[in-house]
Amino acid sequence: MQTSDVTVVGLGAMGVTIAGLFRANGMRVTVWNRSATRVAEEVARGALAAPDVASAFAASPVIVMCVSNDDAVDTILAAPGATLAGRTLIQLTTISPESARRGARWAREHDGHFLAGAIQAAPSQMGHPDTPVLVSGDRATWDAQRALLETLAGGLVYLGDDPAAAATMDLATLSWVYGAMIGFVHGATIAQKEGLDVATYGRIVRDIGPSFGAFFQHEGAVIQSGDFTVSESPLRISVDATARLLETARASGLSTEFPALAAGIFARAARAGLADREAAAIIEVMR
Ligand SMILES: NC(=O)c1ccc[n+]([C@@H]2O[C@H](COP(=O)([O-])OP(=O)(O)OC[C@H]3O[C@@H](n4cnc5c(N)ncnc54)[C@H](OP(=O)(O)O)[C@@H]3O)[C@@H](O)[C@H]2O)c1
Structure with a gap:
């Protein structure tokens, strides 16, 4: 009963x-x-x-x-x-x-x-x-x-x-969270090394979070459409930015683990001829 x-x-x-x-x-x-x-x-x-x-x-x-x-x-x-x-x-x-x-x-x-x-x-x-x-x-x-x-x-x-869809989407959102977490902590090592306040860094990240969320929403729609014509951010900008992260880590004696991963993926995409496509085109070398 x-x-x-x-x-x-x-x-x-x-x-x-x-x-x-x-x-x-x-x-x-x-x-x-x-x-x-x-x-x-x-x-x-x-x-x-x-x-x-x-x-x-x-x-x-x-x-x-x-x-x-x-x-x-x-x-x-x-x-x-x-x-x-x-x-x-x-x-x-x-x-x-x-x-x-x-x-x-x-x-x-x-x-x-x-x-x-x-x-x-x-x-x-x-x-x-x-x-x-x-x-x-x-x-x-x-x-x-x-x-x-x-x-x-x-x-x-x-x-x-599909009963598995929520669990599958959870793996996707977790991938984003852990990617962001590792990048965030690498950023904290940069701030600490240069004597910047890490709590201020955290606040800045919170404040820029919504606009980057909107950017990722756009990149998701780009990947879903399969049309990588530049619409927001050409991939070559990220090639330069991640190379700069790697060079700076090497020069300051910080761990290169995260920037080497990021720079490696963007450089590979550029070598594959994607530099003048939208940033999300890195998916072509990540599948
Ligand atoms: N906490 C969060 O922030 C959060 C956020 C999002 C999602 N979740 C998800 O919510 C779920 C629960 O998280 P939680 O934070 O509540 O975890 P938790 O505090 O560690 O509690 C785990 C629960 O699972 C039970 N349990 C573990 N092994 C068991 C077994 N073999 N047989 C029967 N019961 C067992 C525990 O029972 P006992 O009390 O007997 O050990 C306890 O009730 C997880 O899947 C987690 O990923 C949690």
Whole structure:
């Protein structure tokens, strides 16, 4: 018998935030977590505790899971008696595309529905009108669960029926984040070496972030169109800029690891005859 509106499986930093947002929206929440301490804390805040995974899944029409990774998901879905029987599993664990496909298959085999979401925000950023979460899976399930997901994140982006699409797009956005992170830290070494204030550097990066975001949006549209006619930034500018980064690193005794990678890619693109194409044409030598 169903005893709550939604079940949250996994009470790490993100799962606790998710359970709290559901409660704040007046929902009755059942929780399950591998270790008991967090469960007791949630019960003290008004949640219902399920004794095992099967009961947690049976307690609500919708189960939202948010645990560490693919392995944790596989372990939980293999728990004795875990089934859906008409219920919906919304997987908010950051998982691989293959794990998302496995999850969709598991839901089908257990007579249920499945959505996969990739959270693009920290716990403290959840529940805001613009909190970004990528979602994919069967459209009818998306239509049915959209309002519930909006209690967690106002900036939902639905990527279509393929259950793996959110996890795949998450790999793309992560690539951007880690590329930017490594570049940012290299920039910090330059600032430090020259005695500039690194906190000021961080503030400047925040301030120029939106305009570079708009630039990347443009470059994405260029790559999607396949037309690399110069429209914003000729690739040759980046050949010079990244060569300058490399020369400066060598001259100042800084690590050349990042600038060598960046300069190497742009130089290779120039040698391939792309110098007078739009900057995003480096994709031709990166595939
Ligand atoms: N925190 C963030 O900033 C953030 C941002 C975006 C996306 N996410 C994603 O959200 C997910 C959860 O992150 P989090 O920050 O909540 O992680 P976390 O605080 O480390 O919590 C991990 C959760 O997974 C559970 N778990 C781990 N292995 C398990 C297993 N084998 N069987 C059952 N449960 C298991 C843990 O249970 P125990 O309590 O028993 O250890 C705990 O509930 C991750 O996929 C993460 O990538 C997090």
